[in-house]
Amino acid sequence: MAKILVIEDNEMNRRMVTRRLTKRGYQVITAVDGLAGIEATRTDRPDLILMDLSLPGIDGWETTRRLKANGESRGIPVIALTAHAMAGDRESAVAAGADDYETKPIDLPRLLAKMAALLPRAGKAVPAAAAGGESAAGESAAEA
Amino acid sequence: MKAELRVVQGESPGRRYPLPETGRFLLGRSPEAHVRVNDVCVSNAHCSIERCCGLDSVSDLHSRNGTLVNGTRITQHPLGDGDLIQLGETVLAYWTLPDTARIRAETTVVHVRDGWQRSAAAVCDRFELRGRGLSGILQQSPEESPQVQKLRSALEAFYNIVVLTNRETNQRKVLELALDAALQSLEADRGAVVISGAAGEHGPIEIMRARDTRAPETMVISQTIVDMCATEGVSILTSFDTPAQVALASQSIVMQGIQSVMCVPIEAEHTILGVLYVDSTSLVGRFSKHDLEVLAAIASLLGTLLEKRMLETRVHDVGQQLDFVRSNIPVGLYRSTKEGLLLYANEALAAMLGHPGRQALDNVNLLASWVVPQERARWLAEIESVGCVRGFEVELRRRDGERIWVRENAYVQRARDGGFLYYEGLLEDITERRRMDEELRRHRDHLEELVRARTAELATAKEQAESANRTKSAFLANMSHELRTPLNAIIGFSEILLEDAEEEEAAERVTDVQSILTSGKHLLSLINDVLDLSKIEAGKLDLHLEDFDLKKMLDDVVRTIGPLVEKNANALRVELAPDLGMVRADSRWSRQILLNLLSNACKFTQRGTVTLAAARAAADGGEWIELRVSDTGIGMTPEQLGRLFQAFSQADSSTARKYGGTGLGLAISRKICQMMGGDISVESKFGAGTTFCARIPARGVAEVARPARAAGPAGGASR
Numbered sequence: 001m002a003k004i005l006v007i008e009d010n011e012m013n014r015r016m017v018t019r020r021l022t023k024r025g026y027q028v029i030t031a032v033d034g035l036a037g038i039e040a041t042r043t044d045r046p047d048l049i050l051m052d053l054s055l056p057g058i059d060g061w062e063t064t065r066r067l068k069a070n071g072e073s074r075g076i077p078v079i080a081l082t083a084h085a086m087a088g089d090r091e092s093a094v095a096a097g098a099d100d101y102e103t104k105p106i107d108l109p110r111l112l113a114k115m116a117a118l119l120p121r122a123g124k125a126v127p128a129a130a131a132g133g134e135s136a137a138g139e140s141a142a143e144a
Numbered sequence: 145m146k147a148e149l150r151v152v153q154g155e156s157p158g159r160r161y162p163l164p165e166t167g168r169f170l171l172g173r174s175p176e177a178h179v180r181v182n183d184v185c186v187s188n189a190h191c192s193i194e195r196c197c198g199l200d201s202v203s204d205l206h207s208r209n210g211t212l213v214n215g216t217r218i219t220q221h222p223l224g225d226g227d228l229i230q231l232g233e234t235v236l237a238y239w240t241l242p243d244t245a246r247i248r249a250e251t252t253v254v255h256v257r258d259g260w261q262r263s264a265a266a267v268c269d270r271f272e273l274r275g276r277g278l279s280g281i282l283q284q285s286p287e288e289s290p291q292v293q294k295l296r297s298a299l300e301a302f303y304n305i306v307v308l309t310n311r312e313t314n315q316r317k318v319l320e321l322a323l324d325a326a327l328q329s330l331e332a333d334r335g336a337v338v339i340s341g342a343a344g345e346h347g348p349i350e351i352m353r354a355r356d357t358r359a360p361e362t363m364v365i366s367q368t369i370v371d372m373c374a375t376e377g378v379s380i381l382t383s384f385d386t387p388a389q390v391a392l393a394s395q396s397i398v399m400q401g402i403q404s405v406m407c408v409p410i411e412a413e414h415t416i417l418g419v420l421y422v423d424s425t426s427l428v429g430r431f432s433k434h435d436l437e438v439l440a441a442i443a444s445l446l447g448t449l450l451e452k453r454m455l456e457t458r459v460h461d462v463g464q465q466l467d468f469v470r471s472n473i474p475v476g477l478y479r480s481t482k483e484g485l486l487l488y489a490n491e492a493l494a495a496m497l498g499h500p501g502r503q504a505l506d507n508v509n510l511l512a513s514w515v516v517p518q519e520r521a522r523w524l525a526e527i528e529s530v531g532c533v534r535g536f537e538v539e540l541r542r543r544d545g546e547r548i549w550v551r552e553n554a555y556v557q558r559a560r561d562g563g564f565l566y567y568e569g570l571l572e573d574i575t576e577r578r579r580m581d582e583e584l585r586r587h588r589d590h591l592e593e594l595v596r597a598r599t600a601e602l603a604t605a606k607e608q609a610e611s612a613n614r615t616k617s618a619f620l621a622n623m624s625h626e627l628r629t630p631l632n633a634i635i636g637f638s639e640i641l642l643e644d645a646e647e648e649e650a651a652e653r654v655t656d657v658q659s660i661l662t663s664g665k666h667l668l669s670l671i672n673d674v675l676d677l678s679k680i681e682a683g684k685l686d687l688h689l690e691d692f693d694l695k696k697m698l699d700d701v702v703r704t705i706g707p708l709v710e711k712n713a714n715a716l717r718v719e720l721a722p723d724l725g726m727v728r729a730d731s732r733w734s735r736q737i738l739l740n741l742l743s744n745a746c747k748f749t750q751r752g753t754v755t756l757a758a759a760r761a762a763a764d765g766g767e768w769i770e771l772r773v774s775d776t777g778i779g780m781t782p783e784q785l786g787r788l789f790q791a792f793s794q795a796d797s798s799t800a801r802k803y804g805g806t807g808l809g810l811a812i813s814r815k816i817c818q819m820m821g822g823d824i825s826v827e828s829k830f831g832a833g834t835t836f837c838a839r840i841p842a843r844g845v846a847e848v849a850r851p852a853r854a855a856g857p858a859g860g861a862s863r
Contacts, residue, residue, distance in 0.1 A: 010629060016636035023643075054625070105632035105668060108639065 002124040003027045004115070005046035007037035007063065008081075009055050013104075017050065020108060025127025034063035041073050047124040048115060053082040053093060061096040068097030077118035081106070145198055146241040147223075149179060154234035161236075163200070167560030169193040171231060172205070174481055176564060185209050185232035188507060189479065189487035189566060193223070193238075199455055200238070202229055203463075205479070206488040208506045214310075220463040222456045224310070291434075298438045301329035305445055315345045315453060319446070323353050323420070326442045330435050332406075332422035336365050338374070339410070339418035343450050345457065349418075364400055365421055373407040373419045380407040381436045383429045404430035408443040412451035420446060476550070476571035479557075484511035484520075487566055496550070496573050498542035515539040515547060523554075527567070531556050537574065548575040617682035624675045631671070635664040673808035680815045687730040687819055689844045694724040694769065697731060698758055701738050708746040714754050714775075721759035727769055728844035729820055737813040737824075741773040741836045744809070748834070749777030760842060767842040768822070774835040780828040788826060789814050813838070820844075 004026045008014040018028045029044050031037035034055050041049065049067070053060030060080060067073045079100045080093035090101045100114045116126045149161040161179050163169055171179040172190035181190070187207035194201050200223040204211040212230035213221045221227075223238045230236075304325040309318040319337045327335045333356065339349040352363045373380055383404045404424040409416045420443040424430035431439075470477055476493030480486050489505035497513060499505055511517060519538055526533045536552045554569035638661040645653040679685040702718055709716045727734075738756075745754045757772040780788065789811055814824045822840035 010633070012633040013629070013636070016633055016640065019640055020636065023640075104628050105635045105664075108636075 001025065001027045002047045002119055002127065003029065003044065005029050005031065005037065005040055005044065005049045007031045007034065007040075007049065007055065007060070008052045009033060010052075013052075017106065024112065034058035034060065034066075037063055038066055038073075041067060041076065046076060048119055049076055049078045050111075051078050051080050051098065053080055053089070061092060064093070064096040064098050079111070079114055079118065147195075147200055148239055148241060149193070149229070149236040150239060152228065152235040152237045154236075155182065163193060163195060164559070164561065166195050168557075168565055169195070169559075170205075170565060171229075171236075172207070174485075176481065179236070181231055181234050183232040183234060186234070187487070188481060188485055190231050191229070192565075199452075200240075201459060202227075202238075206502075206506075207231070208503070219467065220459055222452060222459060224452060294434065294438070297329045298441070301325035301438075301442060302445060304328075305442065305449075309449060315450075316349060316351065318449060318453075319349060319351050320353065322442065322446050322449070323351055326420065326422060326439060327353060327355050329442075330406075330422055330431065330438060331424075332430070333425045334363060334365075335420075335422040336363075336370075337410075337418060337420055337446075338370060339450070340374075340416070342415075343412075343417035343454065345453070365423070366402070366405065369405055369407050370419050370421060373409055373421075374416055377409045377411065377416050379409070379436055379440055380405065381431055381433065383431075401425045403428040406431045406436055406439050408436070408440045410443045410447045410450065412447040412454075417447060417450050419443075476573070477569070478505075478510060478571070479566045479568050480510055481566060482564060484509045486510055493571060496542075496548065496571060497540065498544045498546070513540045513542070515541050527554060527556060537578075548573055549578045550574060613682060617678050617684070620674060620678040624671045627671050628668070631664055631668055635661065635668065638664060670808075673812060676812050677808055677815075680812065680819075685816070685819070687733065687816070689728055689820075690731055691726050691728050692731040694727045694758065695720060697735055698724075698738075698756070701735055701742065702756065705739060705742045705746065708743055709754060712746060712749060713751045714746055714749050715752075717753055717755040719755065719757040723760060724758060724769075725760075727840075727842050729769075729840050730816070733816045733820070734840065737817060737838055738771055738773070740809040740813045741771075741824075741838065744836075745773050745775035745777065745834070749775040752776035752833070761839075768839050769842050771838045771840075772835060773837075774833060776833040779830045779832050779834055781830045784830075785826065785828055789824075 004021055006014055006017050006021075006028055008017065008030065009032055014030050014032070018030060021028050029040060029046060031040045034057055037049070037051070040046070051060045051064055055063065058066075060082070064078050064080065067076065067078065077099040078097065079102055080096075080098040081102050081104055082089055082093070093101045099118055102111050102114060119126050147163045149163065151157050151159045151161075161169075169179070170177045170189055170192045171181065172188050173181055173183065173186045174188040177189065185208075187205070187209070189205045190207040191202055191204045191211040194203060201220055202211065202213060202218070202223055203220045204218060209232060210217045212218070212228075213223075214228050215230070223229075225239055227238045228235055229238060302325075305322045308321045308325075312318050312321065319339065323335050323337050326332070334352070334354045336350065336352045338351075341348040352365070354363060369380055369382075372378065384402065402423045402425055404427065405421070406423070407419055407421045410418045410420055420439060422431075422439060470490045473490070474492055476496045477488070477490040478486055478493055479488040486505050486508050489502045489508075491502050494500070494502040494505055497505070511520060514520060516539065523533055523536055523538070526536065532553070532555045534553050536554070537549060538552060539547055539549050541547055550571040551574045552569055552571050554567055557565040557568050559565055638657055642654065642657045642661060645657055676685065698718075698720060702716065705716070742754065742756065753776050755772070755774040757770075757774070759770050759772075761768045761770050810824075817824050817838050817840060820840045821844075822838065824836060824838045826834065826836050828834040
């Protein structure tokens with residue numbers, strides 16, 4: 001079972017993501033800030049990390065940089081999540097070492113598709129519940 | 145022609161001043177004067193002798209006490225031998241000098257009653273110069289008494305002519321005097337002077353005189369002889385003593401009983417001015433060749449007199465004209481010494497400097513009125529180097545203390561030998577002009593100051609506006625972040641609840657949770673739109689131009705819009721041109737714009753047709769892609785059309801409630817379209833439908849217009 005580390009300071013969101021991913025067959029562990037995230041990575045060896053960028057203390061970018069600088073954790077895919085949608089957020093996240101990027105609120109099917117694309121790289125199978133049914137990249141017509 | 149001035153009365157009587165061959169000769173108290181007269185009554189530059197074209201004349205240089213010639217005050221006067229020039233107490237005589245002075249009689253001057261006259265000896269000098277025949281007579285038989293008699297009588301005639309005519313102003317009188325002298329001297333019975341219209345001061349003159357009592361009116365002279373003499377310029381001497389000559393003589397000669405005739409032309413400068421005619425009715429062979437010479441000499445003298453008078457008249461006229469111009473020209477004129485002492489000033493200069501009249505400026509130093517006397521060095525340097533100054537602007541102090549600005553042109557007047565005569569200057573009062581220039585400059589400066597101030601104000605306002613805009617953008621970015629975080633939870637948990645409800649098949653709960661989810665998503669799209677718009681306005685929205693297959697993109701759009709088309713039971717018609725090919729634009733935004741237009745069309749149309757048409761078009765020297773979305777929906781009134789592209793403006797507020805939408809989509813679409821170098825246009829008919837047309841450049845736009853356009857008035861929103 002693929003193990004996902006959710007680093008997120010907002011309790012509500014942390015719980016929501018945990019529930020939705022768990023429901024789709026993932027094992028979810030959480031951390032409330034960057035340092036806790038790095039510690040959890042070291043101790044629990046997750047297969048993929050969902051990284052909120054605006055964290056208290058050391059922020060998501062710095063946390064990502066540290067994880068990617070470490071030989072042990074370098075191979076773990078990181079998907080940056082942010083409520084920031086200003087231009088350059090994607091670039092700065094990628095520059096910090098994130099493997100992909102997703103804006104909040106989470107479009108679950110799209111996030112699942114991105115996770116599914118990265119997990120095989122970490123040598124992990126995608127849970128059947130997550131891989132099936134949902135169509136990827138479901139962009140809807142813009143509301144006018 | 146050599147000439148000289150001799151001091152007749154004054155400091156060193158008898159001193160001679162030879163006149164230079166040509167040019168100007170200055171008399172006055174100035175050390176620079178050629179004839180320096182140390183007399184307080186004499187002005188610095190009192191008068192000058194001008195030698196021009198063989199004619200010498202004396203000009204008064206506007207001296208205070210005036211210059212007198214032969215006792216009469218003159219402005220300009222031609223000079224003849226023996227003329228007496230008086231400056232103050234000093235009197236100088238003018239004499240031309242013979243080239244070979246065989247006869248030189250000393251001139252003695254006697255004071256006669258009210259004026260100055262010359263002795264006969266002076267006249268002799270003159271004859272030697274003109275020398276026509278008299279010397280011949282003298283040489284031929286100096287000791288023969290009749291010849292000497294003749295000579296005396298001739299000399300007398302000349303004396304009379306010269307002396308008596310000199311003060312005679314009437315030309316006719318002059319001629320009469322000369323004719324009388326000739327008749328007397330030659331013992332002729334009758335005589336005539338005929339002068340052409342060109343030489344007569346008041347037209348042609350014909351004077352006839354007889355020595356006896358015969359009335360001149362009854363006189364007739366031979367027109368043949370006069371004509372011959374006048375037209376051919378020959379001297380005629382004839383007697384009617386032989387029958388052949390009598391036979392040749394005209395009726396008039398016979399009738400008048402004329403025995404002998406002499407007729408000579410009166411010439412000046414090779415022009416025949418007229419003829420001098422004498423005859424004798426008493427004696428055949430009355431006149432000898434010597435008599436003819438005497439008559440010719442008298443004619444020559446008359447010619448010279450006439451010529452002199454003609455020149456005098458001309459000089460006088462020119463002088464008067466000059467005086468008129470000098471006095472009336474609104475330009476200040478002056479002559480000054482090297483030191484700036486005024487030798488002459490005209491009325492305009494006097495008025496300029498606030499003096500009552502030009503006389504008040506006599507011997508005034510012009511430099512004293514210079515506000516900045518140091519400027520003179522520059523003036524002098526300029527005039528020394530090129531001989532003149534042009535457009536020299538200098539400030540002068542008037543007599544009343546007021547200051548004026550003048551513009552000066554000045555010249556050095558030099559004698560032929562290069563010697564300095566005086567400075568001559570023209571002054572134009574430019575105070576008013578300068579004042580106006582100054583005023584204009586002040587106005588301009590003031591205007592510039594105003595513009596500068598206004599520009600600064602605007603810059604400040606702009607800075608404030610930009611700052612406000614930045615604050616707004618930052619605020620919106622932060623707000624959207626703060627809004628998204630709870631929204632994230634709302635949407636996420638709604639989806640969890642929806643999934644649970646669906647699994648439990650609790651239909652009512654599904655509907656309720658769907659409402660929460662729909663509201664959350666609407667709020668999210670509203671936030672997204674506001675964020676996009678603020679990015680556009682802050683100039684922070686970057687376009688990513690790339691080449692993409694237009695048809696592929698359109699196919700994808702048609703697929704995506706499918707559910708919305710079906711929602712209101714509409715039909716979608718797709719009309720794609722076959723040659724769409726590759727396009728260079730921001731594909732994500734092109735797609736978004738198209739989806740926006742299509743979703744609008746679907747939303748406002750019920751059971752109708754929505755048409756998507758795409759084609760290439762050439763216009764304005766470029767290639768364009770035209771994307772046309774038409775519907776058969778509710779359409780818009782002109783008023784609604786007018787507000788169409790304004791942010792947060794749907795056709796009316798109730799529309800939003802009925803049809804949903806943030807009211808920002810069209811505004812964003814249009815701005816982005818403009819940023820790509822294109823635009824969106826719209827046509828609509830109320831109740832019949834609407835057509836939107838988005839035009840974008842097919843090959844990208846050279847410079848993707850970003851902030852300039854995006855920062856415009858909060859334009860364009862959706863319906």
